[in-house]
Amino acid sequence: MRVLLGPDVPLEELYAAPAEPWLRLNMVATVDGAATGPSGTSRSINNEPDQEVFRLLRAQADVIVVGAGTLRAEGYRPNPLPIVTVSRSGSVPPTLRGCPPGQVLLATCERAAALEESRDLLGDEHILVLGSHRVDLAALREALVERGFRRILCEGGPHLLRDLLDQGVADEVCVTTVPRVIGGLHPRISNGPPVDVPLRLHTLVEHDGTLLARWFVDQG
Numbered sequence: 001m002r003v004l005l006g007p008d009v010p011l012e013e014l015y016a017a018p019a020e021p022w023l024r025l026n027m028v029a030t031v032d033g034a035a036t037g038p039s040g041t042s043r044s045i046n047n048e049p050d051q052e053v054f055r056l057l058r059a060q061a062d063v064i065v066v067g068a069g070t071l072r073a074e075g076y077r078p079n080p081l082p083i084v085t086v087s088r089s090g091s092v093p094p095t096l097r098g099c100p101p102g103q104v105l106l107a108t109c110e111r112a113a114a115l116e117e118s119r120d121l122l123g124d125e126h127i128l129v130l131g132s133h134r135v136d137l138a139a140l141r142e143a144l145v146e147r148g149f150r151r152i153l154c155e156g157g158p159h160l161l162r163d164l165l166d167q168g169v170a171d172e173v174c175v176t177t178v179p180r181v182i183g184g185l186h187p188r189i190s191n192g193p194p195v196d197v198p199l200r201l202h203t204l205v206e207h208d209g210t211l212l213a214r215w216f217v218d219q220g
């Protein structure tokens with residue numbers, strides 16, 4: 001890996017969060033902006049340098065937050081780190097059922113259709129009801145920090161990324177750009193109604209043409 005912007009220090013130091021609590025998003029895209037590849041998930045566009053940073057960011061996190069759409073599409077399995085699933089419908093993805101208590105949390109809203117079923121599956125203390133019609137993502141961040149999860153990593157997907165930025169909840173967006181153009185119809189790394197969030201390039205690393213960037217949300 002070659003550091004193009006930032007101090008020439010080991011990757012662990014280069015990616016250290018500058019403060020706590022800290023919430024960062026991590027996404028991968030092709031040069032033409034696709035967030036998924038032919039498989040319909042990000043698995044068919046990511047590569048080894050992206051995987052290396054993906055693993056590093058997990059190693060530097062206390063908890064992983066993921067939108068339910070991504071959990072379903074990518075078939076997330078239980079992880080040593082607790083996984084928070086963010087869902088309006090309030091259902092627990094099939095691949096995350098039956099985990100030890102506390103390994104999966106659900107952030108949802110009062111109107112969630114599957115709320116009662118999810119309470120039975122995960123246990124009431126692992127359900128965060130944060131808002132009536134929509135999940136209040138600032139309240140989610142606070143609730144996670146109260147539980148001791150101060151280094152929060154969000155692995156997408158595009159709708160959740162957009163909402164976290166819109167609600168002013170994210171501190172950082174890590175984006176890997178893989179050196180490929182794939183055309184076709186694919187989502188970008190953000191999806192949903194328009195937002196306009198200024199970012200500041202903090203770090204840029206290159207490996208065989210793959211660009212790994214840390215963008216900090218410009219707090220003005």
Ligand SMILES: NC(=O)c1ccc[n+]([C@@H]2O[C@H](COP(=O)([O-])OP(=O)(O)OC[C@H]3O[C@@H](n4cnc5c(N)ncnc54)[C@H](OP(=O)(O)O)[C@@H]3O)[C@@H](O)[C@H]2O)c1
Pocket residue numbers: 026027028029034035036040041042043066067068069070071073074086087088089090091134135137155156157158159160161163164187189191
């Ligand atoms: N390139 C990358 O780095 C990357 C990363 C992650 C995912 N992806 C890809 O993105 C695709 C999925 O896209 P997506 O936009 O559907 O992902 P997503 O944002 O994870 O999923 C959308 C679903 O998540 C829940 N959700 C998201 N934001 C929410 C919010 N603010 N409040 C409450 N619930 C919220 C809702 O679940 P309910 O329907 O349960 O209410 C919503 O329908 C997959 O193909 C995946 O592989 C790519």
